[in-house]
Amino acid sequence: MQPVIELDDLTVHFGEREILKSLRIALSGRIIGLLGPNGAGKSTLIHTLLGFCPASSGTAKILGHDIRAEADKVRTLVGYMPENDALIADMTAVSFVRMMGELSGLTEEAALERAHEVLFYVGLGEARYRQLGTYSLGMRQLAKLAQAIVHGPRLLILDEPTNGLDPAARTRMIKLIHDMKDSGEMHLLLCSHLLRDVEETCEDVLILKQGRIVHYANLESERRTNKRFVEIQTHGDDAGFAEALTAIGCECSAAGNGRFKAVLPEEFELREIYRVAAGRDLQLRRLNYRRDTLEDIFMKAMEV
Amino acid sequence: MAVHKHTYKDYTGPRTPAWSRFLVLARFGFARVYHLKFLFLFSIGCLFYPLVCAAYIYLSHNPSFLALFSIPADRLPHVDGRFFYFYSIVQGALAYLLTAFVEPVLVTPDFANGAMPLYFSRPFSRAEYVAGRISVLLILLSLITWIPGLVLFAIQSSIEGWDWMTGNLWLASAIVSGLFVWIVVLSLIGLALSAWVRWKIGAGALVLGVIFAGAGFGAAINSLMRTNYGALIDLTQVAHTIWSYLFRYDTGTEMSLTSAWIVLVVTCVICLWLLAKRIRPFEVIK
Numbered sequence: 001m002q003p004v005i006e007l008d009d010l011t012v013h014f015g016e017r018e019i020l021k022s023l024r025i026a027l028s029g030r031i032i033g034l035l036g037p038n039g040a041g042k043s044t045l046i047h048t049l050l051g052f053c054p055a056s057s058g059t060a061k062i063l064g065h066d067i068r069a070e071a072d073k074v075r076t077l078v079g080y081m082p083e084n085d086a087l088i089a090d091m092t093a094v095s096f097v098r099m100m101g102e103l104s105g106l107t108e109e110a111a112l113e114r115a116h117e118v119l120f121y122v123g124l125g126e127a128r129y130r131q132l133g134t135y136s137l138g139m140r141q142l143a144k145l146a147q148a149i150v151h152g153p154r155l156l157i158l159d160e161p162t163n164g165l166d167p168a169a170r171t172r173m174i175k176l177i178h179d180m181k182d183s184g185e186m187h188l189l190l191c192s193h194l195l196r197d198v199e200e201t202c203e204d205v206l207i208l209k210q211g212r213i214v215h216y217a218n219l220e221s222e223r224r225t226n227k228r229f230v231e232i233q234t235h236g237d238d239a240g241f242a243e244a245l246t247a248i249g250c251e252c253s254a255a256g257n258g259r260f261k262a263v264l265p266e267e268f269e270l271r272e273i274y275r276v277a278a279g280r281d282l283q284l285r286r287l288n289y290r291r292d293t294l295e296d297i298f299m300k301a302m303e304v
Numbered sequence: 305m306a307v308h309k310h311t312y313k314d315y316t317g318p319r320t321p322a323w324s325r326f327l328v329l330a331r332f333g334f335a336r337v338y339h340l341k342f343l344f345l346f347s348i349g350c351l352f353y354p355l356v357c358a359a360y361i362y363l364s365h366n367p368s369f370l371a372l373f374s375i376p377a378d379r380l381p382h383v384d385g386r387f388f389y390f391y392s393i394v395q396g397a398l399a400y401l402l403t404a405f406v407e408p409v410l411v412t413p414d415f416a417n418g419a420m421p422l423y424f425s426r427p428f429s430r431a432e433y434v435a436g437r438i439s440v441l442l443i444l445l446s447l448i449t450w451i452p453g454l455v456l457f458a459i460q461s462s463i464e465g466w467d468w469m470t471g472n473l474w475l476a477s478a479i480v481s482g483l484f485v486w487i488v489v490l491s492l493i494g495l496a497l498s499a500w501v502r503w504k505i506g507a508g509a510l511v512l513g514v515i516f517a518g519a520g521f522g523a524a525i526n527s528l529m530r531t532n533y534g535a536l537i538d539l540t541q542v543a544h545t546i547w548s549y550l551f552r553y554d555t556g557t558e559m560s561l562t563s564a565w566i567v568l569v570v571t572c573v574i575c576l577w578l579l580a581k582r583i584r585p586f587e588v589i590k
Contacts, residue, residue: 085417086421089416102325104427105325110315132417
């Protein structure tokens with residue numbers, strides 16, 4: 001499978017300061033989350049992929065096209081929804097989206113038709129003849145999304161798409177992201193500070209810290225592989241059970257009402273827990289692996 | 305019921321050639337300008353003086369009209385370099401006002417709400433952006449400056465005959481070159497200054513102010529320093545100097561033609577530098 005984004009020793013400087021440091025990775029998920037603390041280089045990476053910032057060394061490819069040698073081709077394939085306010089206040093939504101479509105190479109007729117289609121699609125159909133300056137923040141976000149998809153991009157870059165949205169508008173945006181993933185051939189790169197948004201939408205996650213890649217993983221397999229943290233529910237006299245688990249090498253804490261949390265050591269056999277419980281005549285009602293949340297994964301990556 | 309399906313569809317249709325994309329910006333620019341009635345009426349009003357000139361050329365060659373009002377034909381001003389020099393001054397001034405009105409309407413909204421990343425995340429370059437924006441003004445200003453000037457020249461030629469036309473072809477080239485240079489300078493000034501101000505009225509005032517202020521400072525420098533170098537920062541003086549040379553009409557200006565051209569070139573270079581600094585996909589905050 002061809003990678004969506006390939007970074008090959010990509011380094012970016014702003015003046016003397018190194019913002020991105022020799023990034024080397026191939027991303028091939030359908031929806032990739034881009035995470036990192038402030039100043040990690042997320043926006044710079046997006047800007048570099050779009051050709052806004054020149055790479056000091058190395059290069060990158062989007063869908064197999066070099067961002068420097070084939071910049072126009074790359075921009076034809078990419079749709080970009082920026083983080084900040086980006087619109088022309090005195091244009092109607094339909095003219096604005098149509099113009100952006102034409103600038104992406106659509107013919108006049110196709111751009112007009114697509115403008116109407118995507119405005120209906122994002123939910124601005126009834127407001128498409130209103131000037132963008134009169135739109136609420138949520139509507140502006142949707143208008144930005146409409147202009148980003150009007151030309152049918154193969155890769156859609158969303159920079160903080162749920163910024164400033166109320167819960168209903170956020171839910172709508174997340175639903176649109178899911179819908180776009182499911183229809184057509186589009187890949188998405190979602191940059192967000194909101195871990196919940198990334199967790200709800202993304203399959204893969206790339207975490208940057210101080211201009212370096214500190215983690216890249218498929219969220220589902222990442223959760224699956226973390227089998228060291230178990231939650232146990234017991235029934236019966238559990239006095240001394242936590243101490244007994246600690247004695248066999250687990251880090252265990254009692255959470256009350258017969259519930260325990262344990263971090264298992266490497267190469268630990270689960271049957272040891274059953275053996276300890278049987279020795280104390282204690283029923284094990286439940287034993288679950290605790291799935292890592294994205295927050296766990298993120299915090300772990302930040303410790304690197 | 306909505307006729308459009310509420311599902312996302314890829315686009316697989318044809319794409320326009322890359323070279324033609326700047327015309328999209330020009331087309332939407334014209335729509336934006338003529339959406340404002342004032343600008344439409346002002347553009348029409350700018351053709352009043354050329355109409356007066358056309359009427360003058362026709363009537364000054366009409367014996368029955370001259371006889372009716374007992375006007376001696378030999379005492380009427382000739383249609384020559386002096387005639388077109390004053391034509392250039394009037395239409396050049398109107399072009400300047402139109403620039404101050406139009407360019408902020410075209411450019412300022414792009415910067416006021418941060419639309420630049422949207423342009424440059426597409427297969428569309430900074431040069432194409434400048435070409436798209438400046439072409440609107442160049443076409444508008446051409447319609448009120450050198451094109452009506454050439455029409456006047458053609459009317460005069462049709463009345464006076466072939467010999468007059470061949471003997472005065474230099475006038476046609478002076479009309480085109482003199483006024484075209486002026487509208488290029490105005491367009492660059494308008495574009496560069498409008499790109500730096502996020503408020504339309506402020507941008508218009510700045511475009512107006514830069515020439516008035518130049519004239520004022522120039523006059524002040526001349527009177528305080530007892531020199532003529534102050535005229536070099538007065539772009540109207542610079543333009544008048546070039547036109548007086550091109551139309552072979554001696555206005556007694558003390559500025560040399562070389563100095564005038566250098567000032568215009570330097571002005572254009574400064575404007576291009578300002579544009580290069582400002583027209584970027586995102587702002588670098590230091």
